[in-house]
Amino acid sequence: NAGVTQTPKFQVLKTGQSMTLQCAQDMNHEYMSWYRQDPGMGLRLIHYSVGAGITDQGEVPNGYNVSRSTTEDFPLRLLSAAPSQTSVYFCASAPGSGGETQYFGPGTRLLVL
């Protein structure tokens, strides 16, 4: 199993550009989530999904959209990037609920100029 994969590894955007961060898992996990990690800080939850077709907001959802059309994929969309969205983004999945052990992808480092 590849586990949780994320693409791209690194991206530079200009303010106002849009992009989609991809996340996929091959463990048949119901729960998937997106976090952002700013320098020297812990992770903050952006959006999460408890199954295909179901998404919900986390702690810092503004400026981000998500969808979950399949169990495997959970893309994160930035519609109009802002410098404040410069961060490292991690996708994670869990077999059941979000309160259980989560499995993390390697991260996407995003720089917004």
Next chain:
Amino acid sequence: SQQGEEDPQALSIQEGENATMNCSYKTSINNLQWYRQNSGRGLVHLILIRSNEREKHSGRLRVTLDTSKKSSSLLITASRAADTASYFCATDADDAGNMLTFGGGTRLMVKP
């Protein structure tokens, strides 16, 4: 807002010494987890302790949970240079639905 807060923020020890990190949280929880993050990498799950457990071991790791004090500690015994990483606690709060809330982390450096 952060549910868990780790202490200390940074810790530097010699190889072979023990490392202790603490986590405090604010609301009642279902479980508390510890994760490790090597520089520039994703988080790796270390151990989960449920609210009705007081202590748990996994190899060189020992985790304690005191729900009356809303605190947990992670002890790494006989540390190795490879243990150099950031360590985060994460809580599954009773009132947080499907969300895991992470603390700010402890940066551990183990000198060879």
